[in-house]
Amino acid sequence: xxxxxxxxxxxxxxxxxxxxxxxxxxxxxxxxxxxxxxxxxxxxxxxxxxxxxxxxxxxxxxxxxxxxxxxxxxxxxxxxxxxxxxxxxxxxxxxxxxxxxxxxxxxxxxxxxxxxxxxxxxxxxxxxxxxxxxxxxxxxxxxxxxxxxxxxxxxxxxxxxxxxxxxxxxxxxxxxxxxxxxxxxxxxxxxxxxxxxxxxxxxxxxxxxxxxxxxxxxxxxxxxxxxxxxxxxxxxxxxxxxxxxxxxxxxxxxxxxxxxxxxxxxxxxxxxxxxxxxxxxxxxxxxxx
Amino acid sequence: xxxxxxxxxxxxxxxxxxxxxxxxxxxxxxxxxxxxxxxxxxxxxxxxxxxxxxxxxxxxxxxxxxxxxxxxxxxxxxxxxxxxxxxxxxxxxxxxxxxxxxxxxxxxxxxxxxxxxxxxxxxxxxxxxxxxxxxxxxxxxxxxxxxxxxxxxxxxxxxxxxxxxxxxxxxxxxxxxxxxxxxxxxxxxxxxxxxxxxxxxxxxxxxxxxxxxxxxxxxxxxxxxxxxxxxxxxxxxxxxxxxxxxxxxxxxxxxxxxxxxxxxxxxxxxxxxxxxxxxxxxxxxxxxxxxxxxxxxxxxxxxxxxxxxxxxxxxxxxxxxxx
Amino acid sequence: xxxxxxxxxxxxxxxxxxxxxxxxxxxxxxxxxxxxxxxxxxxxxxxxxxxxxxxxxxxxxxxxxxxxxxxxxxxxxxxxxxxxxxxxxxxxxxxxxxxxxxxxxxxxxxxxxxxxxxxxxxxxxxxxxxxxxxxxxxxxxxxxxxxxxxxxxxxxxxxxxxxxxxxxxxxxxxxxxxxxxxxxxxxxxxxxxxxxxxxxxxxxxxxxxxxxxxxxxxxxxxxxxxxxxxxxxxxxxx
Numbered sequence: 013x014x015x016x017x018x019x020x021x022x023x024x025x026x027x028x029x030x031x032x033x034x035x036x037x038x039x040x041x042x043x044x045x046x047x048x049x050x051x052x053x054x055x056x057x058x059x060x061x062x063x064x065x066x067x068x069x070x071x072x073x074x075x076x077x078x079x080x081x082x083x084x085x086x087x088x089x090x091x092x093x094x095x096x097x098x099x100x101x102x103x104x105x106x107x108x109x110x111x112x113x114x115x116x117x118x119x120x121x122x123x124x125x126x127x128x129x130x131x132x133x134x135x136x137x138x139x140x141x142x143x144x145x146x147x148x149x150x151x152x153x154x155x156x157x158x159x160x161x162x163x164x165x166x167x168x169x170x171x172x173x174x175x176x177x178x179x180x181x182x183x184x185x186x187x188x189x190x191x192x193x194x195x196x197x198x199x200x201x202x203x204x205x206x207x208x209x210x211x212x213x214x215x216x217x218x219x220x221x222x223x224x225x226x227x228x229x230x231x232x233x234x235x236x237x238x239x240x241x242x243x244x245x246x247x248x249x250x251x252x253x254x255x256x257x258x259x260x261x262x263x264x265x266x267x268x269x270x271x272x273x274x275x276x277x278x279x280x281x282x283x284x285x286x287x288x289x290x291x292x293x294x295x296x297x298x299x300x301x
Numbered sequence: 302x303x304x305x306x307x308x309x310x311x312x313x314x315x316x317x318x319x320x321x322x323x324x325x326x327x328x329x330x331x332x333x334x335x336x337x338x339x340x341x342x343x344x345x346x347x348x349x350x351x352x353x354x355x356x357x358x359x360x361x362x363x364x365x366x367x368x369x370x371x372x373x374x375x376x377x378x379x380x381x382x383x384x385x386x387x388x389x390x391x392x393x394x395x396x397x398x399x400x401x402x403x404x405x406x407x408x409x410x411x412x413x414x415x416x417x418x419x420x421x422x423x424x425x426x427x428x429x430x431x432x433x434x435x436x437x438x439x440x441x442x443x444x445x446x447x448x449x450x451x452x453x454x455x456x457x458x459x460x461x462x463x464x465x466x467x468x469x470x471x472x473x474x475x476x477x478x479x480x481x482x483x484x485x486x487x488x489x490x491x492x493x494x495x496x497x498x499x500x501x502x503x504x505x506x507x508x509x510x511x512x513x514x515x516x517x518x519x520x521x522x523x524x525x526x527x528x529x530x531x532x533x534x535x536x537x538x539x540x541x542x543x544x545x546x547x548x549x550x551x552x553x554x555x556x557x558x559x560x561x562x563x564x565x566x567x568x569x570x571x572x573x574x575x576x577x578x579x580x581x582x583x584x585x586x587x588x589x590x591x592x593x594x595x596x597x598x599x600x601x602x603x604x605x606x607x608x609x610x611x612x613x614x615x616x617x618x619x620x621x622x623x624x
Numbered sequence: 625x626x627x628x629x630x631x632x633x634x635x636x637x638x639x640x641x642x643x644x645x646x647x648x649x650x651x652x653x654x655x656x657x658x659x660x661x662x663x664x665x666x667x668x669x670x671x672x673x674x675x676x677x678x679x680x681x682x683x684x685x686x687x688x689x690x691x692x693x694x695x696x697x698x699x700x701x702x703x704x705x706x707x708x709x710x711x712x713x714x715x716x717x718x719x720x721x722x723x724x725x726x727x728x729x730x731x732x733x734x735x736x737x738x739x740x741x742x743x744x745x746x747x748x749x750x751x752x753x754x755x756x757x758x759x760x761x762x763x764x765x766x767x768x769x770x771x772x773x774x775x776x777x778x779x780x781x782x783x784x785x786x787x788x789x790x791x792x793x794x795x796x797x798x799x800x801x802x803x804x805x806x807x808x809x810x811x812x813x814x815x816x817x818x819x820x821x822x823x824x825x826x827x828x829x830x831x832x833x834x835x836x837x838x839x840x841x842x843x844x845x846x847x848x849x850x851x852x853x854x855x856x857x858x859x860x861x862x
Contacts (some may be wrong), residue, residue, distance in 0.1 A: 040412070045412070046411075046412030046413065046415070046416065048360070048412075048415070048416070094599065097599060098598075098599075103358070103411050103412050104352065104356075104358060104559070104602075105598050105599075105602055106412070107358050107412055107415050108358075108551065108555055108559075108594070108598050109595050109598045109599065111360065111548075111551065112552075112555075112591045112592075112594045112595035112598065113591070113595060115548055115587055115588075115590070115591040116587075116588050116591035116592060116595070118587075119584040119585070119587040119588045119591070120584075120588060122584045123583075123584040123585065123588070232419075232543070233423075235416065236416065236419060236420050236423065239413070239416045239417075239420070240420065243409075243413070273427075273430065273431060273438075274431075276423075276427060277424065277427040277428065277431070280420055280423060280424045280427070281424070283420065284405055284420070284421070284424065287405060287408050287409070287417070288404075288405055288408065291408040291409075
């Protein structure tokens with residue numbers, strides 16, 4: 013029973029990892045760009061939630077209302093002002109700039125909030141649980157979190173498949189030069205892509221704050237989890253990314269069941285094994301075909 | 302040889318002579334600082350060889366610093382190898398472990414290679430934290446007896462470590478210089494300019510990068526071994542620290558100038574000067590360093606050395622061929 | 625009168641390499657102009673300049689009297705220059721219909737819509753939901769032209785339409801050209817096939833090593849004259 017429980021908890025945790033990963037996957041898919049500060053932005057959104065709850069005292073989910081638009085605007089502006097200058101064939105500048113940003117963000121948060129581990133309370137939700145039958149119960153928070161991950165991915169897929177902006181983003185991913193010939197401004201579309209990715213980062217950050225403890229140095233490990241989920245799932249498919257997140261979550265859950273010190277290591281090892289055996293990921297599909 | 306080259310050689314010999322005689326004129330504190338300068342410079346040059354010259358942008362070199370350190374401690378404590386022999390052995394051992402590691406890391410390319418190497422370094426950190434014989438998560442100290450056997454007395458030991466650090470630094474800097482002037486260097490610059498074209502004229506990209514990755518790992522391991530012989534104590538956190546062995550090293554190279562031999566030297570000097578004055582600022586020190594390197598990457602990706610080149614076209618190590 | 629498109633003494637560079645030298649070129653409203661020349665003569669470069677893919681700051685290039693050199697690619701497209709690029713450059717993750725729809729992103733009013741384009745190339749309606757990668761070469765070329773038309777351009781650039789296609793398919797495609805011109809659209813076409821280029825154009829320019837070596841009415845230029853301008857010194861030497 014403990015093992016079944018570990019697997020179920022792992023699946024639910026995987027939803028959060030898929031949320032971390034979706035933003036990373038969007039950025040790479042459309043702009044061939046990897047943001048090494050991705051995890052730190054998630055943690056920044058979590059601290060934003062903390063500030064919001066401290067100031068208003070309402071349920072932390074309300075923090076989505078200010079944080080999502082703020083992050084989207086910041087993502088768009090940052091892409092237009094800074095990151096678009098780095099897009100090009102040479103990946104070195106973008107890696108090094110976002111790596112620098114990661115260190116700056118971590119230390120700014122450290123300066124502002126101290127190194128203490130923080131947590132945001134969702135009130136009664138924190139302790140409530142849902143029974144799945146057979147003596148299996150799951151926390152309401154992890155359960156809702158998993159559902160919201162599915163929701164976010166479904167919305168993203170809908171945007172890509174059905175809307176004009178989604179079509180333009182897919183075209184940009186295929187061939188940014190030719191997109192210009194269509195009268196579309198690549199720099200603007202990159203900004204939109206970053207805004208979209210930042211919205212997911214914001215949601216992930218708020219949910220992270222509700223789900224677990226976090227501190228200013230908690231970003232890099234989130235980047236690594238996101239990256240692992242993307243690679244396990246296979247590039248180009250957001251549902252694959254969700255499954256990648258779930259596999260990572262289950263691996264960690266089972267690892268923790270063996271020995272608490274094994275939790276993170278087990279996830280990494282499953283990732284490395286999959287990388288060696290199936291470098292294209294488990295569910296590689298091309299979007300839109 | 303031209304007069305310019307004679308002058309260059311003369312300056313180099315004088316500089317090396319001053320550094321070699323360090324233990325005779327430097328205080329204990331200065332020597333400690335210089336040892337640190339030497340190994341940071343060596344690490345910076347090695348990372349520069351990977352990222353700047355070979356396009357292998359690793360954020361996981363701390364894996365090899367840590368492996369070298371732990372290999373050193375294991376060889377000395379469990380195999381009874383004298384420290385002076387264990388040092389090179391630790392480097393070789395690290396290169397051997399880097400071999401299968403490279404097979405995994407090379408499955409990824411570009412930005413994903415960067416994060417992949419970071420994951421691998423984390424794996425090594427977590428694995429060593431699980432080994433009770435090496436003290437697990439809380440680490441282990443080098444037994445005093447083994448340390449004492451290194452040399453007769455504390456100051457002799459410190460001089461020895463100083464000379465070894467200096468030697469490693471010189472071997473790394475001059476070694477990379479020689480490599481970059483050879484056919485390998487030509488292949489690398491071809492790769493950097495245009496990978497497809499280089500491949501089409503027969504540069505064996507993958508195997509060349511592979512060899513560089515492993516050789517770099519071995520040297521990084523040797524440096525790691527020396528770092529922890531000097532520190533006398535090793536913990537997984539310190540050995541596999543991303544901040545110390547990747548973040549700072551990358552900042553040094555980026556600020557000084559990536560893809561040149563002069564850049565990391567300049568960056569290293571600047572880094573230690575800044576640290577002297579700003580280290581007390583704690584988090585703000587890292588924010589300042591990060592901001593400098595981000596601004597440099599945006600304004601002049603060739604770093605401070607690139608800024609100097611804009612002003613005057615000089616070179617200390619004639620590597621880059623003129624068009 | 626002002627020409628629809630006019631380039632005066634236009635130079636273009638790839639870094640230090642000069643690809644075009646003093647090109648004098650114009651297209652009038654409703655005209656079909658062919659641009660021919662050997663490989664590397666600068667035809668594709670010229671089209672890249674027209675679309676803004678290769679910027680030429682400080683040069684003289686205008687559309688309806690508006691300076692194009694200060695505009696970016698997407699702004700030039702919005703002013704009414706559309707291109708069916710060499711190699712089609714369709715978006716592989718988009719279906720046929722989505723490829724057409726994205727051509728209309730500039731939202732210029734005019735005769736061309738999904739409906740009229742699919743009437744021009746009926747096969748595209750049939751294959752509307754097929755991924756563009758699964759089409760034949762000829763069908764892909766139709767998508768590329770249709771996608772350009774969706775922008776309702778004043779000036780349509782056709783780069784190497786016949787490349788890699790069977791003659792019968794090339795004929796089918798060029799048969800639609802009069803229908804496109806009927807709507808008042810001017811056309812610049814780059815062709816390897818000189819006979820084809822002469823047949824479907826009002827005027828003709830020949831590029832040789834980055835310079836215009838011949839210009840004239842297609843119907844009045846002789847075969848030898850064109851060959852000489854096309855091959856240049858290589859021919860003299862032989």
